[in-house]
Amino acid sequence: MNNALAVASVVVKELYRRKDFYVLFVLTAVITLLMGALNFFNDDKIVRYLKEICLLLIWISALVIAVGTSARQIPSERENRTVFPLLAKPITRGQLIAGKFLGCWLACGLALIVFYLFFGVISVSREHQLPMASYFQALWLHWWMLGVVVAMALLGSVLFAAPSSNATICLLLILGILLLGRHLNKVAVQLAEPMSTVVYVVYFAVPHLELFDVRDLVVHNWDPINWLICVGATFYAAAYAVFFLFAAWLVFRRQPLV
Amino acid sequence: MPAPSLILALLFVVCFTLATWLQPWHQSWAGGRAQSSSLLDIVMGDSQQLFANHFFTKADVYFHSGYYPSVFDQAIGGAPHMTAAKDAATEHGPEHAEETGFLGRPRDWIDRFSRNLYPSRHSHLDSPGEAREILPWLRIAADLDPHKVETYTVAAYWLRQHLNKVDEAEQFLRAGWRANPDSYEILFELGRVFDENRGDFQRASNVWELAVRKWHERSARNGKQDDFILEQTLTHLAQLEEREGYWEKAIAYLEKLKAFSPHPNVIQQHIEELKRKAVAPSVPNNSVSPQAGKR
Numbered sequence: 294m295n296n297a298l299a300v301a302s303v304v305v306k307e308l309y310r311r312k313d314f315y316v317l318f319v320l321t322a323v324i325t326l327l328m329g330a331l332n333f334f335n336d337d338k339i340v341r342y343l344k345e346i347c348l349l350l351i352w353i354s355a356l357v358i359a360v361g362t363s364a365r366q367i368p369s370e371r372e373n374r375t376v377f378p379l380l381a382k383p384i385t386r387g388q389l390i391a392g393k394f395l396g397c398w399l400a401c402g403l404a405l406i407v408f409y410l411f412f413g414v415i416s417v418s419r420e421h422q423l424p425m426a427s428y429f430q431a432l433w434l435h436w437w438m439l440g441v442v443v444a445m446a447l448l449g450s451v452l453f454a455a456p457s458s459n460a461t462i463c464l465l466l467i468l469g470i471l472l473l474g475r476h477l478n479k480v481a482v483q484l485a486e487p488m489s490t491v492v493y494v495v496y497f498a499v500p501h502l503e504l505f506d507v508r509d510l511v512v513h514n515w516d517p518i519n520w521l522i523c524v525g526a527t528f529y530a531a532a533y534a535v536f537f538l539f540a541a542w543l544v545f546r547r548q549p550l551v
Numbered sequence: 552m553p554a555p556s557l558i559l560a561l562l563f564v565v566c567f568t569l570a571t572w573l574q575p576w577h578q579s580w581a582g583g584r585a586q587s588s589s590l591l592d593i594v595m596g597d598s599q600q601l602f603a604n605h606f607f608t609k610a611d612v613y614f615h616s617g618y619y620p621s622v623f624d625q626a627i628g629g630a631p632h633m634t635a636a637k638d639a640a641t642e643h644g645p646e647h648a649e650e651t652g653f654l655g656r657p658r659d660w661i662d663r664f665s666r667n668l669y670p671s672r673h674s675h676l677d678s679p680g681e682a683r684e685i686l687p688w689l690r691i692a693a694d695l696d697p698h699k700v701e702t703y704t705v706a707a708y709w710l711r712q713h714l715n716k717v718d719e720a721e722q723f724l725r726a727g728w729r730a731n732p733d734s735y736e737i738l739f740e741l742g743r744v745f746d747e748n749r750g751d752f753q754r755a756s757n758v759w760e761l762a763v764r765k766w767h768e769r770s771a772r773n774g775k776q777d778d779f780i781l782e783q784t785l786t787h788l789a790q791l792e793e794r795e796g797y798w799e800k801a802i803a804y805l806e807k808l809k810a811f812s813p814h815p816n817v818i819q820q821h822i823e824e825l826k827r828k829a830v831a832p833s834v835p836n837n838s839v840s841p842q843a844g845k846r
Contacts, residue, residue, distance in 0.1 A: 331687070333686050333687045333690050334683075334686055334690070334710060334714075334716055334719040334723070335716070335719060336683050336686065336714070336716070338680070338683060339683050339684060339686060339687055340684070341613060341684040342613075342684070342687040342688065434668075475621075475665060476621060476623035478658050478659060478661075478662060479623045479624070479626075479627055479658075480623065482627075482658070483626070483627070496661070497659075497661070501661055501665065503665070504661075504664070504665050504668050505668075506668075506669075507668050507669070509617035509669050509670050510617070510668070510669065510670065512617065513613075513616040513617045513670060513674075514616075515616070515617075515670060518667055518668060519667060522664070522667040522668065525664065526664075526668070
């Protein structure tokens with residue numbers, strides 16, 4: 294465990310040394326503030342459109358950070374040949390995967406905290422209320438969703454040759470799931486056999502990342518989600534993250550490093 | 552084989568000749584955007600209308616607090632029937648609403664579980680002032696497609712009825728009128744601003760009369776238009792004249808309304824009633840009504 298934590302701490306340090314997070318945060322802040330400066334019918338209490346835009350930017354930024362950070366971890370270690378001294382520490386390949394995952398996931402968590410703090414400030418400044426439970430649930434579920442994304446990108450990084458192709462494929466998959474995942478069952482019932490069964494199998498097999506997207510509930514001030522549902526969603530994400538990490542380890546443990 | 556410089560010179564001459572021919576053609580081309588004064592027109596062209604429709608729908612989504620059918624739901628259940636779903640929810644409880652709403656019964660455990668994580672109950676922006684949240688999308692929709700009349704009338708309705716922003720409603724309707732000078736829908740809504748919010752009956756009457764004229768003009772030009780707005784306009788005109796004590800004018804509007812109304816008998820009864828009032832000596836003098844001085 295200590296080995297994995299040591300690797301993770303290096304990955305977290307890498308995040309705040311790189312410019313990705315700062316650029317994305319500044320972009321999010323600038324666009325949100327510019328949109329907030331718009332005047333609609335002399336009403337300064339309008340807030341939901343601003344919350345929606347801010348959350349959308351946060352989701353885009355978080356996905357870019359998660360996929361970008363995790364897709365390059367193992368390929369860059371190979372390219373720089375630092376993987377050899379690392380594995381000679383001694384540290385097993387499983388610990389390396391676990392450490393990389395933990396580092397990327399924690400780094401995403403830190404970035405999310407900053408993003409959601411900004412979102413909270415913007416929201417409070419207009420709405421004069423802070424639904425802490427809803428915001429915490431949104432942050433929590435978002436973080437766990439990123440855990441699945443990070444694990445998926447790590448698996449991609451041992452499957453695909455280049456980080457760029459891995460990142461592109463991962464982002465396309467994630468976007469596809471986010472946009473269509475919820476509706477695949479509706480599509481399936483309208484198809485003829487055997488396509489209906491195929492689509493249904495895909496529907497049950499893919500990790501439903503859209504479950505963790507509770508932006509609409511936050512934007513429209515719905516009541517907080519039942520905590521048991523949150524726990525269920527957490528286990529669901531944990532199961533998929535473990536599955537992808539295990540698959541990554543299975544591929545990586547027998548893979549030649551050069 | 553000619554020298555490369557000669558080929559280059561020939562290509563240059565061909566390009567120059569084409570440019571002198573294409574440039575004037577492009578300037579006079581009806582589909583060109585170079586003359587447009589708006590940056591949005593140049594960049595987005597006709598796609599603006601698509602986005603305008605999207606943002607108009609977005610306002611409706613906001614009005615329902617995010618509870619709105621996706622394209623996949625609409626493919627199965629048809630167009631959204633929000634009112635029906637709401638009535639079902641209030642009358643028969645949430646279980647019945649689950650069956651009759653656009654979501655239907657959950658199809659599987661993922662479907663059932665996911666309904667806890669997005670707006671899955673019918674809801675409206677009913678609290679005072681909450682309706683303001685739909686306004687940004689209507690404003691953006693109007694900026695993108697200034698010829699979508701519905702955007703102006705819907706925004707004006709919410710501004711004046713629910714947010715008490717009469718000035719903003721009037722300004723927005725006037726902007727819509729400038730972009731759509733033939734719109735009887737905008738004129739009808741503008742008349743309501745004058746009548747119901749400003750108490751300026753003279754202007755309201757003038758604007759509604761213009762709306763009726765525009766309706767007939769458009770009907771003559773483009774075929775028969777939607778009766779509903781004409782019916783509404785004539786009803787409001789008749790009510791206004793009756794309120795002001797101008798029985799004859801009120802009767803004249805009701806006679807016109809009778810031709811379009813689905814209940815001509817009711818209208819006829821009202822006409823008879825007004826005729827009796829007009830001849831009765833006890834009723835206030837229709838030529839010296841309290842507001843007659845304004846007219």
